[in-house]
Amino acid sequence: MSENGFAWTVLFVLRLVTRYRLPVFDRLMRRLERAKSLPGTTSVSGSRAVWESYEWDKLGEEWTESADWKASLIDDVLVPNLPRDGVILEIGPGAGRWTEVLQALAREVVIVDFSSTCIEACRQRFAGYPNITYHVNDGATLTAVADSSVDGVWSFDVFVHLDAATTESYISEIRRVLRPGAKALIHSGKGGGTFGGWRSRMTSAQMREIVDRQDLEWVAEIDSWGPRGEHGLQYVDAIYVFEKRPPSAD
Numbered sequence: 001m002s003e004n005g006f007a008w009t010v011l012f013v014l015r016l017v018t019r020y021r022l023p024v025f026d027r028l029m030r031r032l033e034r035a036k037s038l039p040g041t042t043s044v045s046g047s048r049a050v051w052e053s054y055e056w057d058k059l060g061e062e063w064t065e066s067a068d069w070k071a072s073l074i075d076d077v078l079v080p081n082l083p084r085d086g087v088i089l090e091i092g093p094g095a096g097r098w099t100e101v102l103q104a105l106a107r108e109v110v111i112v113d114f115s116s117t118c119i120e121a122c123r124q125r126f127a128g129y130p131n132i133t134y135h136v137n138d139g140a141t142l143t144a145v146a147d148s149s150v151d152g153v154w155s156f157d158v159f160v161h162l163d164a165a166t167t168e169s170y171i172s173e174i175r176r177v178l179r180p181g182a183k184a185l186i187h188s189g190k191g192g193g194t195f196g197g198w199r200s201r202m203t204s205a206q207m208r209e210i211v212d213r214q215d216l217e218w219v220a221e222i223d224s225w226g227p228r229g230e231h232g233l234q235y236v237d238a239i240y241v242f243e244k245r246p247p248s249a250d
């Protein structure tokens, strides 16, 4: 947060202690971010410092709303949209809350995280699993992953913290590494960061513009699921699904 200066930090604290109820603090923060090109809550170096020192004793399950919610997210969103026996890339696995599920579904899981603490936690947790490969990255690119080499991408609770420029960098990389016709499922914000949860300023309109600009095919924006649509996401988020276009016939 120190990169943002004193005035922004005071507003940040006021916004927190008033539990996001007074929009004036948020408006002033945005104005400062724009005027001074501040990174806001989402700088790569600031968030890496947070995740390098995070205690992963609960394995990320502290963000699981209920066993039913998690089972339904797997059965109704993850499994129907990702192929069996393929190569799945996961960005930001944390301590492997979803990696455990992906490795059972996929032939190979490639995990990429900018925190060496997370990658080390996953290495230890999945030591007996031969179908996972591990990479620490720079927080914005996928240089360890070859072009057109993955059959699906999953990222949950990661892009919610990324600004538009970092999101676009990753989405352009996702386009490069996906095989034609393969899908990415990316959980990100849609409310512009005004509903709490350390969300970035991303909106669904911005996500759609990025996906279009990167020449990917928009598939869906999922914000509820389950037999009666009873499950959803906190803090006004969505799971965005998009696909790399197959080569055209002509």
Ligand SMILES: C[S@@+](CC[C@H](N)C(=O)[O-])C[C@H]1O[C@@H](n2cnc3c(N)ncnc32)[C@H](O)[C@@H]1O
Pocket (backbone or CB within 6 Å): 044, 047, 051, 052, 059, 060, 061, 063, 091, 092, 093, 094, 095, 096, 097, 098, 112, 113, 114, 115, 118, 137, 138, 139, 140, 155, 156, 157, 158, 161, 162, 166
């Ligand atoms: C809230 S945790 C979520 C972990 C896991 N996906 C889950 O749902 O339990 C955020 C994860 O994203 C990683 N992360 C955050 N920003 C990242 C970035 N710019 N590039 C790569 N990893 C990032 C963090 O290191 C951490 O592993």
